[in-house]
Amino acid sequence: METAATPIIEVQRLTAAYGEETILENLSFTVNRGAVFVILGGSGCGKSTLLKHLIGLYQPANGQIFIDGQDLVSTYGESRQTLLRKIGVMYQHGALFGSMTLLENLCLPLEEFTELPETARNLIATMNLSLVGLADYHHYYPAEISGGMRKRAAIARAMVLGPQILFLDEPSAGLDPITSAEMDELILRLAGSLGMTIVAVSHELPSIHAIADQAIMLDKETKGIVANGTPQQLAHSVNPHVRQFFARQAGS
Amino acid sequence: MTRSADHATASTATLTVDDSRPELLSLTIAGRLDLAGATALWQTACALIEQRRPRQLLLMATDIDYCDGTGIGLLVEMERQTLRHGGSFKLDGLRDEFAKLREQFELSELAELPSSRPEPCCLPEATGMAVAKTWHALRALVAFTGELSVAMLAALRRPQSIRWRDVWLIAEKAGADALPIVALLSFLVGLIMAFQAAIPMRQFGTEIYVANLIGLATLRELGPLMTAIILAGRSASAFAAEIGTMKVNEEIDALTTMGLNPVPFLVVTRVLAALFVTPLLTLFADLFGLAGGSVVLLSLNYPLVTYIHQVQSAVSMGDCLGGLAKSLVFGIIIAAIGCLHGLRAGSGASAVGDAATRAVVSGIVLIVIGDGIFSVLYYYLGI
Incomplete structure (x- = not known):
C-alpha cells in the first residue's frame, strides 16, 4: 500500500565524481511520496550534480538510486525509459525549444509518447498551461515571454505526461521577490492538487521556508549532507556551516 | 443494456455504458x-x-x-x-x-486551439508578406553597406584603430585553414574539366587546346568563383554563427553599452581578413586547377613544358589580375554578408542556424550576381 510515508526516492551511499574529482561522497537519504523536498547548499557544493544523478543524466561512481522501488543505476533499455517517464524535470533556464510555441513545446511529449488525437493533446497542453497561469500565452515563443514565465512553462511541460516526481532546478533563481513568491505558491498548489512529489534544488531561503516539507543541506568541504530535516530543524542546527548559511541568507 | 470494455492491457481504467434510458x-x-488510462x-x-449526442x-x-x-x-x-451538441x-x-x-x-x-499559429492562407497575402520581407532585407543590406563603408574608411584613415591581432587570427582560420579544401577541390575540378573536354576534342586532334580552355576558364572564372563559394560555405556561415551566438548571448548588447560599435569591432576585422586571404586562396586555386588539367594532358602523352607554353600563350596577365580583382570583391561580400546575418x-x-543558412545562400547568390556584373564590365573594358 502506497502511503505518504513511503519513500518514493531512496539514495544509498551515492558517490558522484567527475573523472578523478569526487564531488559528493557516500550520500544516503530518502524522499517521501507527496513531499516537497529541497536540496540546498552554497555554490559549487554539488546540488546540480546530485539532481543530474537523480534524473539519470549522470551515472554515479558508486551507490544506488531507487525511484519508486526500482534501481535507476542498474536499469537499462526499455525499463529505464519507463522508469524515467515517472519523472518530470524543469531545468534552470527552462530549456524550452525556441523554435516551438509554448503549446507545441507541451504537445511534443504527448505526440511522441501517447496515441492521443490532436484535439486531446491540445486540451491537455492547454490545461497544463492553465495550471501555471499561461493559458493565454499558448501561441507565444519562449523568446517572447519573461524568464519567470519561461520557468512556469517549463514546469507545465515537465508535468504534461503526469509524472509522479517533479524535479525543479533552481525554480526561484533570478526572479524578483513577487514572482518568486508566485512560483512558491505554484509549487505548493501542484504538490497539493496533483499529489506529486517535488524535489527542488534551491538556495533561496524564503522559498525553502515556504515550500519545503524536508530539506538536506550539502557541504562542499565534507562532500556530504551536513543537515537533514524540516527547514525549522535546519535553521536551528548546531552545525556551524548550516548556521552560517541560514544566518547569512537571513541577513541578506 | 450494459456493456463493459477493458480497453488496454496496460491500463486499468474501464468505461461502462448504460443506455437503458434513451434520453x-x-x-x-x-x-x-x-495518462495510460485516459489515453486508452x-x-x-x-x-x-x-x-449518441x-x-x-x-x-x-x-x-x-x-x-x-x-x-x-x-x-x-x-x-x-x-455541451457542444446541446x-x-x-x-x-x-x-x-x-x-x-x-x-x-x-x-x-x-x-479548442489550432496546433500552431495560423499561416497566411491566400496567395496575395503570402505574396505581400514575401515582398515586405524582401524589401526589409534589401533596406537592411543597403543600410549595412553604408555603415560598413563608413567604418572601413574610418579604419583606413586610422589603421592603428584596427584590431590587427583579431584580423590575423581570423585570416588564419578563414584562409590558411581553408587552403587544403580549396586546393583539393580546384585540382579535382581542373582535372575533371580537362578530362571531359579532352574526349570530344581528341576526335578532332585538338586536345592540346584543352590547355587553353583550362587556363582561361580557371584564371578568369573557376578559380575566383570556386574559392568564393567554398569560403561562403565555410567562413560566411562561421561568421554568421559566431556573431549570431554573440547576439543571442547579449554580447553584442554588452559591446554597444560599453560604447563600442559592433561594426568596426567585429565586422571590419572580418572584412579585412577576408580581403587579404581571398585573393591568396584564389591564386592557389588557379595553380591547383592548372595542375589538375596538366594531369590529363600528361596522360595524353603531351610533355609538361608543352602544356605550360600552351597555357602561357592562351592567357595574359590581365586574365590573372582580372580574376584576382574579382576575388577581392567576393571576399568583401562573403565577410559582410556573414556578419550582416549574424547581427x-x-x-x-x-x-x-537560420542566420548561418541565410548567410551561405545570400552569399552565393550575391557572388554569382557579382560575377555576372564583372563579366559585362570586363567585356566593355576589353579585359
Missing part, C-alpha cells in the same frame, strides 16, 4: 485515470458521445481510484463535447481530491 446516457469510469479511453468515450450525460466517477491532469482532461473533453453534463461521485483539481479549470479558458539573428538556438 440519458449514463457512463461509468472506474480504475486508474492516469479517450477515443472510445469521444466517439460514443459523438455518435445525448441530451443528458451522467458520468459516474465514484470508482475512479486515481486521476491526474490527463484524467481530468478526459472528463473536461467529455463535458465539452456534450446536451447537459453531470459528473457524479468524483472524489474530493480529484474534484479540487477539476475545479482549477474553467471550460471557457480551454477553447540580424533573432533569439534562440534556431536563430543561429
Whole structure:
C-alpha cells in the first residue's frame, strides 16, 4: 500500500565524481511520496550534480538510486525509459525549444509518447498551461515571454505526461521577490492538487521556508549532507556551516 | 443494456455504458485515470458521445481510484463535447481530491486551439508578406553597406584603430585553414574539366587546346568563383554563427553599452581578413586547377613544358589580375554578408542556424550576381 510515508526516492551511499574529482561522497537519504523536498547548499557544493544523478543524466561512481522501488543505476533499455517517464524535470533556464510555441513545446511529449488525437493533446497542453497561469500565452515563443514565465512553462511541460516526481532546478533563481513568491505558491498548489512529489534544488531561503516539507543541506568541504530535516530543524542546527548559511541568507 | 470494455492491457481504467434510458446516457469510469488510462479511453468515450449526442450525460466517477491532469482532461473533453451538441453534463461521485483539481479549470479558458499559429492562407497575402520581407532585407543590406563603408574608411584613415591581432587570427582560420579544401577541390575540378573536354576534342586532334580552355576558364572564372563559394560555405556561415551566438548571448548588447560599435569591432576585422586571404586562396586555386588539367594532358602523352607554353600563350596577365580583382570583391561580400546575418539573428538556438543558412545562400547568390556584373564590365573594358 502506497502511503505518504513511503519513500518514493531512496539514495544509498551515492558517490558522484567527475573523472578523478569526487564531488559528493557516500550520500544516503530518502524522499517521501507527496513531499516537497529541497536540496540546498552554497555554490559549487554539488546540488546540480546530485539532481543530474537523480534524473539519470549522470551515472554515479558508486551507490544506488531507487525511484519508486526500482534501481535507476542498474536499469537499462526499455525499463529505464519507463522508469524515467515517472519523472518530470524543469531545468534552470527552462530549456524550452525556441523554435516551438509554448503549446507545441507541451504537445511534443504527448505526440511522441501517447496515441492521443490532436484535439486531446491540445486540451491537455492547454490545461497544463492553465495550471501555471499561461493559458493565454499558448501561441507565444519562449523568446517572447519573461524568464519567470519561461520557468512556469517549463514546469507545465515537465508535468504534461503526469509524472509522479517533479524535479525543479533552481525554480526561484533570478526572479524578483513577487514572482518568486508566485512560483512558491505554484509549487505548493501542484504538490497539493496533483499529489506529486517535488524535489527542488534551491538556495533561496524564503522559498525553502515556504515550500519545503524536508530539506538536506550539502557541504562542499565534507562532500556530504551536513543537515537533514524540516527547514525549522535546519535553521536551528548546531552545525556551524548550516548556521552560517541560514544566518547569512537571513541577513541578506 | 450494459456493456463493459477493458480497453488496454496496460491500463486499468474501464468505461461502462448504460443506455437503458434513451434520453440519458449514463457512463461509468472506474480504475486508474492516469495518462495510460485516459489515453486508452479517450477515443472510445469521444466517439460514443459523438455518435449518441445525448441530451443528458451522467458520468459516474465514484470508482475512479486515481486521476491526474490527463484524467481530468478526459472528463473536461467529455463535458465539452456534450455541451457542444446541446446536451447537459453531470459528473457524479468524483472524489474530493480529484474534484479540487477539476475545479482549477474553467471550460471557457480551454477553447479548442489550432496546433500552431495560423499561416497566411491566400496567395496575395503570402505574396505581400514575401515582398515586405524582401524589401526589409534589401533596406537592411543597403543600410549595412553604408555603415560598413563608413567604418572601413574610418579604419583606413586610422589603421592603428584596427584590431590587427583579431584580423590575423581570423585570416588564419578563414584562409590558411581553408587552403587544403580549396586546393583539393580546384585540382579535382581542373582535372575533371580537362578530362571531359579532352574526349570530344581528341576526335578532332585538338586536345592540346584543352590547355587553353583550362587556363582561361580557371584564371578568369573557376578559380575566383570556386574559392568564393567554398569560403561562403565555410567562413560566411562561421561568421554568421559566431556573431549570431554573440547576439543571442547579449554580447553584442554588452559591446554597444560599453560604447563600442559592433561594426568596426567585429565586422571590419572580418572584412579585412577576408580581403587579404581571398585573393591568396584564389591564386592557389588557379595553380591547383592548372595542375589538375596538366594531369590529363600528361596522360595524353603531351610533355609538361608543352602544356605550360600552351597555357602561357592562351592567357595574359590581365586574365590573372582580372580574376584576382574579382576575388577581392567576393571576399568583401562573403565577410559582410556573414556578419550582416549574424547581427540580424533573432533569439534562440534556431536563430543561429537560420542566420548561418541565410548567410551561405545570400552569399552565393550575391557572388554569382557579382560575377555576372564583372563579366559585362570586363567585356566593355576589353579585359
